[in-house]
Amino acid sequence: MIDHKLASRRQILASGAAAGLVLAADDALAQPLLSPTPACHDGDVPTRPEIEGPFFKPASPLRGDLREPGLAGRPVELSGFVLTRACRPVAGALVDLWHADDQGEYDNKGFRLRGHQFADAKGRYAFKTILPGLYPGRTRHFHVKIQAAAESPVLTTQLYFPGEPRNREDDFFHPELVMRVAPSDDALQARFDVVLAMR
Ligand SMILES: [Fe+2]
Numbered sequence: 233m234i235d236h237k238l239a240s241r242r243q244i245l246a247s248g249a250a251a252g253l254v255l256a257a258d259d260a261l262a263q264p265l266l267s268p269t270p271a272c273h274d275g276d277v278p279t280r281p282e283i284e285g286p287f288f289k290p291a292s293p294l295r296g297d298l299r300e301p302g303l304a305g306r307p308v309e310l311s312g313f314v315l316t317r318a319c320r321p322v323a324g325a326l327v328d329l330w331h332a333d334d335q336g337e338y339d340n341k342g343f344r345l346r347g348h349q350f351a352d353a354k355g356r357y358a359f360k361t362i363l364p365g366l367y368p369g370r371t372r373h374f375h376v377k378i379q380a381a382a383e384s385p386v387l388t389t390q391l392y393f394p395g396e397p398r399n400r401e402d403d404f405f406h407p408e409l410v411m412r413v414a415p416s417d418d419a420l421q422a423r424f425d426v427v428l429a430m431r
Pocket of ligand 1: 285287332370373375
């Protein structure tokens with residue numbers, strides 16, 4: 233169930249709903265998670281930054297599929313657009329994803345559950361991964377870095393799951409960073425559109 237108290241206006245609009253229309257949760261879940269074009273507006277608020285945390289590693293592999301043979305955990309397909317404040321797609325934007333395994337452990341020796349890719353011509357990115365596990369002091373989350381181009385500023389932030397009991401207790405949690413999540417077959421479909429602080 234999507235939590236509308238936590239979903240930002242922009243994320244609701246991204247579902248394809250008409251401006252100002254508040255959908256019932258079931259209706260929202262019926263919307264396609266990756267609309268052909270994002271519904272956004274000139275002047276959207278940039279995605280808020282958040283701490284990097286202690287487990288970032290540079291030089292992750294170029295890959296959209298982080299699943300490996302033998303890797304436990306519920307499949308998650310994370311996708312969205314990288315956009316400017318004026319709602320222009322940021323083609324070629326770097327999106328770097330890293331997160332804990334289903335036991336809440338990070339791979340600090342290798343690159344398991346770490347990877348980056350570049351947004352396509354429409355600003356779209358997509359990862360196949362698994363549901364991150366919980367670890368002490370934190371709610372369930374993904375870590376991401378997004379960069380428009382090599383010399384551009386890097387946005388470091390975290391993405392959260394709706395309806396997680398620990399969201400309320402985690403000091404880093406913020407409702408603007410909650411993904412839209414819906415089940416689909418055996419995988420969870422998670423959607424988050426990133427807005428960079430650029431025109
Ligand atoms: Fe973390």
